[in-house]
Each structure stands twice: as structure tokens, then as C-alpha cells.
Amino acid sequence: MRIVLSVCITILYLLASVMPVFASGEVDGSFTAGDYYPPAPVTDLDAAADTSYSITLHWTATGDDGITGTASDYDIRYSVSPITSESRWNAANKVIDIPAPLPAGSSQSLTVSGFLASTTYYFALKSVDEELNWSPLSNCAGATTPAQTPDITPSPTTTTPPATGITTTPTPSEDYSPVYIDIKGKRGVIFLELRSDGTLARTYYITLYESRLAMTLEKGTILLDKSGEPVSVIVLEYVDHYGTPPQGYEFLATYDFQPACVIEPAIPIKMNYELEQLAPDINEADFHIAYYNPTEERWMMMDSTRDADAQSAGTQLTHFSLFALLVPSSDISGWTSNVTAVPDLVIRNLTLSSETVEQGETLTVDVDLANESDTDGVFYIKLVFDGTTVDGKNVSILAMQESTETFTIILEELGVHTIGVNSMLATVTVYQPVPPPVGLWGQLRTPLLCIAAVGLAVIVIFILITRIRKSSSSQRHI
Numbered sequence: 507m508r509i510v511l512s513v514c515i516t517i518l519y520l521l522a523s524v525m526p527v528f529a530s531g532e533v534d535g536s537f538t539a540g541d542y543y544p545p546a547p548v549t550d551l552d553a554a555a556d557t558s559y560s561i562t563l564h565w566t567a568t569g570d571d572g573i574t575g576t577a578s579d580y581d582i583r584y585s586v587s588p589i590t591s592e593s594r595w596n597a598a599n600k601v602i603d604i605p606a607p608l609p610a611g612s613s614q615s616l617t618v619s620g621f622l623a624s625t626t627y628y629f630a631l632k633s634v635d636e637e638l639n640w641s642p643l644s645n646c647a648g649a650t651t652p653a654q655t656p657d658i659t660p661s662p663t664t665t666t667p668p669a670t671g672i673t674t675t676p677t678p679s680e681d682y683s684p685v686y687i688d689i690k691g692k693r694g695v696i697f698l699e700l701r702s703d704g705t706l707a708r709t710y711y712i713t714l715y716e717s718r719l720a721m722t723l724e725k726g727t728i729l730l731d732k733s734g735e736p737v738s739v740i741v742l743e744y745v746d747h748y749g750t751p752p753q754g755y756e757f758l759a760t761y762d763f764q765p766a767c768v769i770e771p772a773i774p775i776k777m778n779y780e781l782e783q784l785a786p787d788i789n790e791a792d793f794h795i796a797y798y799n800p801t802e803e804r805w806m807m808m809d810s811t812r813d814a815d816a817q818s819a820g821t822q823l824t825h826f827s828l829f830a831l832l833v834p835s836s837d838i839s840g841w842t843s844n845v846t847a848v849p850d851l852v853i854r855n856l857t858l859s860s861e862t863v864e865q866g867e868t869l870t871v872d873v874d875l876a877n878e879s880d881t882d883g884v885f886y887i888k889l890v891f892d893g894t895t896v897d898g899k900n901v902s903i904l905a906m907q908e909s910t911e912t913f914t915i916i917l918e919e920l921g922v923h924t925i926g927v928n929s930m931l932a933t934v935t936v937y938q939p940v941p942p943p944v945g946l947w948g949q950l951r952t953p954l955l956c957i958a959a960v961g962l963a964v965i966v967i968f969i970l971i972t973r974i975r976k977s978s979s980s981q982r983h984i
Contacts, residue, residue, distance in 0.1 A: 543572060544635065546641060551644045555649040567614055581600070583629070597896065689742070727769065767826050791812055863917055
């Protein structure tokens with residue numbers, strides 16, 4: 507019996523020594539508890555487009571600990587794709603000049619500027635307490651900026667300066683000192699004089715490249731870059747045509763306005779043309795000014811006015827970008843650039859190393875490219891994951907030649923995702939790795955532990971009963 511008892515105790519010891527240890531949660535002594543309770547997530551974030559370049563956000567403040575108290579700070583981000591995961595949050599753009607959090611339950615708002623017209627933007631928010639405990643991701647709110655609808659109606663106080671061809675002139679005043687800038691070449695750098703509040707201290711009349719472009723920056727106008735800082739230097743340039751114009755149209759002139767910034771209020775511009783350079787049956791009423799939308803990778807027409815007598819098309823700008831004057835397709839005998847238009851890139855095939863990968867595994871993306879034009883070209887291709895650009899490169903391809911390029915990406919987010927290069931997309935599934943199978947010892951450990959425990963209990967009970975019987979027998983003999 508003692509031998510059996512020793513064996514059971516030994517088995518129990520060996521089995522229990524490899525079992526995980528659990529704490530009861532009870533601690534003796536005194537200690538200081540830290541703040542590990544994060545703010546609750548915002549669940550009512552809302553976005554509304556105010557203008558073609560600005561969106562206003564509204565939300566209800568949560569708190570420091572859950573939904574009580576006051577958080578320490580906010581982090582607000584935006585993207586052109588929904589922000590519904592941590593990976594998309596990390597890839598999104600940060601919003602600057604965010605207001606400080608108010609007490610839990612307070613209504614807050616923020617207007618964000620610097621966007622393109624006719625574009626959908628998505629927003630998400632996180633809050634943090636003084637111990638750097640971050641809240642979970644808020645709900646994702648989206649809004650689409652409207653198309654530009656400028657009012658080109660001339661002011662009754664305007665006149666036409668004969669030297670520049672600009673159609674808008676403010677009424678002179680004692681402190682009015684306009685600046686006329688006539689740039690004969692294709693590129694000009696303009697230094698702007700700013701007041702202490704960041705607005706223009708003077709009115710600027712600017713013409714570029716033999717007055718083919720004319721624009722007016724009124725005194726009091728403010729130009730803000732992506733960081734929200736006033737712009738004091740701008741660059742205007744007559745450039746080579748870029749991309750593909752809308753169907754039925756072709757480029758007559760293309761201009762690059764830098765840096766990218768928001769303009770308040772909108773400024774009038776005019777693009778002049780020479781009618782004798784165009785086909786005789788062309789309709790000037792169909793001329794349009796368009797801007798290039800890099801998000802959608804296409805040219806978007808703006809509300810434009812035409813002046814047949816002055817041979818010009820006009821519009822109003824609320825942001826600087828790449829702009830072009832478009833005309834119905836015809837044979838153009840003038841306005842040529844020094845370089846051939848951008849060649850045509852064709853993506854023939856997209857190959858993934860696997861359509862299903864484990865979480866944390868590297869995926870390889872191969873893409874076959876072709877330059878189908880008779881001009882050598884340098885093309886920008888980008889790797890897109892769930893609508894967000896995660897990598898990109900410039901690729902040189904000779905005329906009528908093909909090339910194969912490779913991207914790699916480590917996939918961490920579980921689920922089915924869209925991945926591709928430029929507009930060619932595929933799907934990939936990321937799954938959680940399966941833990942290695944448990945060995946024979948692991949499979950038998952729990953049953954053996956139960957058997958040993960039951961055997962030990964039986965032996966103990968048997969020993970107790972034997973001792974009781976011996977004690978009773980001894981008392982009878984006495």
C-alpha cells in the first residue's frame with residue numbers, strides 16, 4: 507500500500523509541476539495603483555462638407571477614465587479610404603491644430619481645410635489621458651466635398667487694365683498699392699508680402715508666358731499650406747501635358763501651381779488662347795478649365811466662363827494644383843511643349859505569391875507593365891492595400907517595351923483584403939497561424955493527473971478506514 511501511495515504522489519508531483527500556475531488575485535501588503543483605464547472611444551463622430559475644400563467634424567467628448575473626467579489630448583486623422591483598422595489608422599494623415607478635449611459629454615467641432623473638390627474623405631479620432639492610455643478607434647465618418655461652383659459675375663467697380671489683360675481691379679484707396687508681375691518665360695517665382703495675420707498686404711496681378719495665364723490675388727487673400735501656415739512664395743509654371751484628358755477633349759495648355767495650398771477667398775484666373783491655331787469648326791463654348799485630382803488619377807472639369815472677344819476661359823480657384831485648358835478634340839497647330847506628352851502605361855498582369863497568407867507573413871506582388879507608345883517614359887506605380895497607398899516607385903520603360911516589377915508587404919491584419927498596383931487589384935486572405943499540435947505527453951497529461959488524484963484519494967480513504975477498524979479492535983480486546 508505504501509508503494510502505491512508513493513507512486514500516486516510522485517505522479518501528481520510530476521504532472522502538477524508542468525501545469526501552468528495561476529494567481530488568486532489576492533495580494534497582501536500595501537501598494538499604489540496606476541491609471542490604466544483609457545478614455546472611452548468616440549462613437550458619434552460626424553463629418554459634413556462645408557465648401558469644396560473644407561469639412562467640419564462634430565463629436566461628443568468622452569472622458570479621462572471611460573466616460574468620466576476630461577481627456578488630455580486628441581489625435582484626428584483622415585484618408586481617402588475608410589479608417590476602420592489600426593493599420594489604416596497608422597497610414598492616415600494627421601490633422602493639425604486640434605482643439606483640446608472638453609469634459610465628458612461636451613459637444614466639440616473642428617473645421618479642416620486643404621481638400622480637393624468632388625473628393626470623399628474619411629476621418630477617425632482617438633483620445634488619450636495624462637498617463638498616455640489611448641482610447642480605442644472611434645467610428646469612421648466620411649464626407650464628399652462638392653464640385654466648385656464659383657460665381658464669375660464681375661464686380662460693378664471693376665475695370666480692365668490694358669497692360670495686363672486682367673479683368674478684375676479693386677477700387678483704389680489710400681493704402682492700396684497693387685503689384686503688377688508680367689512673367690515672359692514659362693516659369694516664375696513670386697514672393698508675396700504678408701500682413702501679420704498672414705493675409706496678402708497687397709493686390710497682385712500676375713501674367714505668365716506671354717499672358718497666356720492671368721490671375722489676380724486680392725489684398726486680404728490668405729494662402730494656407732497643408733500644415734495650415736500662410737504661404738509667402740508661389741511658383742507658376744507652364745508645363746508639359748500630363749495624363750489623359752476627359753473623353754472628347756485634348757490639352758491646349760497645362761499649368762502647375764505650387765505649393766499645394768488652400769486659397770481664401772477664391773481667386774479668378776484666365777487662360778488665353780489664339781483661335782487661329784485651332785480647327786475652324788471648333789466651338790469656343792465647349793472650352794473648359796480642369797484640374798488634376800491625384801486621388802482619382804483623372805482630370806476634373808471646373809465651372810468655366812468663356813469670353814470669345816478676349817479669346818479666354820475663366821474660373822475661380824480655391825486651391826493650387828495642376829490645371830489645364832481643355833478644348834474639343836481637333837488638330838492643334840500651336841501651343842506645343844518641348845517634350846512629348848506622357849506615354850501610355852498598360853498593366854498587363856498582377857500575380858500574388860499566394861492568395862492566402864498567415865498573419866505576419868510577407869506577400870510578394872509581381873506586376874507586368876508595358877509602354878505601348880513610341881516614346882520612352884518614366885512611370886510612377888504604387889502598391890495599394892485596402893485603398894491606401896503603402897509603397898511606390900518610378901519605373902523607366904523604353905518605347906514599345908515591357909517590364910516586370912515586384913513589391914513586398916508584411917500582412918498583419920486578419921481578414922480578406924484588396925491589394926494591387928495602380929488600378930489593377932486582387933484579393934488576399936490573412937489568417938491566424940494554427941498553433942502546433944500537442945504531443946502525446948500533452949494529450950495524456952490531464953487524464954493521468956485525474957487518475958492519479960482519484961487513486962490517491964482512494965488510498966487515503968482506505969488507510970483511514972483500516973486505522974479506524976484497528977482502533978476499534980484494540981478497544982474490544984481491552
